[in-house]
Amino acid sequence: MVPMDVDQPKQEAWRNWKCFTIKIKKEELPLLNQRLKLYGYNTMTELTRDFILCKFPIVTEDRQIQALQGNQQANGLSTALAVNCPFEPSFYKDTNLEDMLNYLLNIRKLQEHNARSLVSYFRRFSDIFFGRDPTEISKLTPHKRMWVMQSMRQFGNYYFYKTNNPDCKELIEKIISRFGLNVGWDRQKRIYIVDGNFVEVKLKALLKVEGEIGLTIRIGLFTGLREDEIVYAHDMETCNNNSGCSCEKLHVVNKANGLTVVLINWIRGHKKCYFTIVPTGLWHQFREQLVFTDTDIDTAHKMTKKFGIKYMDLRKIHYNVMCKVMPENEADILVGRAKSVAARHYAIYEIDNMAEKYKEAWQKYNVNIHGQ
Numbered sequence: 001m002v003p004m005d006v007d008q009p010k011q012e013a014w015r016n017w018k019c020f021t022i023k024i025k026k027e028e029l030p031l032l033n034q035r036l037k038l039y040g041y042n043t044m045t046e047l048t049r050d051f052i053l054c055k056f057p058i059v060t061e062d063r064q065i066q067a068l069q070g071n072q073q074a075n076g077l078s079t080a081l082a083v084n085c086p087f088e089p090s091f092y093k094d095t096n097l098e099d100m101l102n103y104l105l106n107i108r109k110l111q112e113h114n115a116r117s118l119v120s121y122f123r124r125f126s127d128i129f130f131g132r133d134p135t136e137i138s139k140l141t142p143h144k145r146m147w148v149m150q151s152m153r154q155f156g157n158y159y160f161y162k163t164n165n166p167d168c169k170e171l172i173e174k175i176i177s178r179f180g181l182n183v184g185w186d187r188q189k190r191i192y193i194v195d196g197n198f199v200e201v202k203l204k205a206l207l208k209v210e211g212e213i214g215l216t217i218r219i220g221l222f223t224g225l226r227e228d229e230i231v232y233a234h235d236m237e238t239c240n241n242n243s244g245c246s247c248e249k250l251h252v253v254n255k256a257n258g259l260t261v262v263l264i265n266w267i268r269g270h271k272k273c274y275f276t277i278v279p280t281g282l283w284h285q286f287r288e289q290l291v292f293t294d295t296d297i298d299t300a301h302k303m304t305k306k307f308g309i310k311y312m313d314l315r316k317i318h319y320n321v322m323c324k325v326m327p328e329n330e331a332d333i334l335v336g337r338a339k340s341v342a343a344r345h346y347a348i349y350e351i352d353n354m355a356e357k358y359k360e361a362w363q364k365y366n367v368n369i370h371g372q
């Protein structure tokens with residue numbers, strides 16, 4: 001097309017209009033008219049208007065995905081397009097959620113509640129995720145964000161499975177990175193386990209281990225402590241004075257619900273350990289062990305490796321279990337990743353509440369803490 005400037009200063013209204021001429025061969029004119037009629041147009045102007053308004057041609061799913069992908073690459077373009085053009089991606093809207101659920105259950109072999117949660121997150125957040133402002137999602141807590149990202153990625157897998165079109169998966173990754181939906185996640189990634197199934201399957205296997213090795217595994221799992229903290233918690237003397245004592249020994253408080261709170265307060269550099277919650281029976285068994293050293297942890301590590309996880313991963317599993325019931329900041333305190341001011345506040349004022357949540361979290365995974 002050759003743009004031709006026909007700015008006519010006399011007619012104010014025409015100032016902002018541009019005229020284009022198209023050159024075609026004379027014998028092509030009947031064909032052009034025929035094709036225009038075929039698509040319901042009388043003039044090229046009508047066609048062009050609909051073309052600009054995204055009414056013609058109908059944007060297929062493939063094209064929608066391509067267009068969105070383009071937007072993710074070209075900075076700033078997505079807003080301009082979104083404002084001027086009524087193009088609304090619909091490729092994900094037609095998703096049969098029941099079918100997606102079946103895919104997650106039968107093809108991906110996810111466990112039922114996990115699969116249902118993913119579908120539900122997809123249902124609730126897909127409009128925002130594929131919409132004009134996905135940054136809304138970054139306002140969610142990291143835990144929810146993790147679920148949203150995971151649900152979108154699973155949708156990408158499902159879409160690929162149904163259509164054999166890999167572009168959707170690519171688009172999802174682009175949206176995630178373009179809008180920084182995984183920002184603040186790097187810190188979390190070390191401790192979060194993305195696959196919810198993983199926790200449940202591993203827990204079952206780990207809790208079957210008996211004897212001393214089983215005890216070492218359980219102490220790691222139920223305290224969420226770091227390896228050196230576990231050894232420290234075994235060896236350190238306990239103080240008998242529980243009323244606001246600030247000595248360096250451990251301060252142990254037994255709670256009525258079968259749980260024990262151990263105030264450890266061991267801080268070295270960025271590694272902090274304030275207190276831990278542990279089933280009382282397990283705590284006694286652990287302290288009754290005459291010797292507990294790194295060697296015990298190494299032995300347990302060899303066992304957990306058989307289930308495909310490192311001993312230090314037990315801490316991650318613990319964190320994931322806690323996050324099922326506790327808000328993030330509370331779980332952070334338990335694994336020593338919070339500010340000490342916050343930890344002190346919780347240790348003093350919220351400890352009973354936290355102990356209740358601790359119990360509830362394990363129950364969600366069908367783990368009876370009294371049997372440990």
Ligand SMILES: [Zn+2]
Binds near residue numbers: 239240248249251
């Ligand atoms: Zn003391």
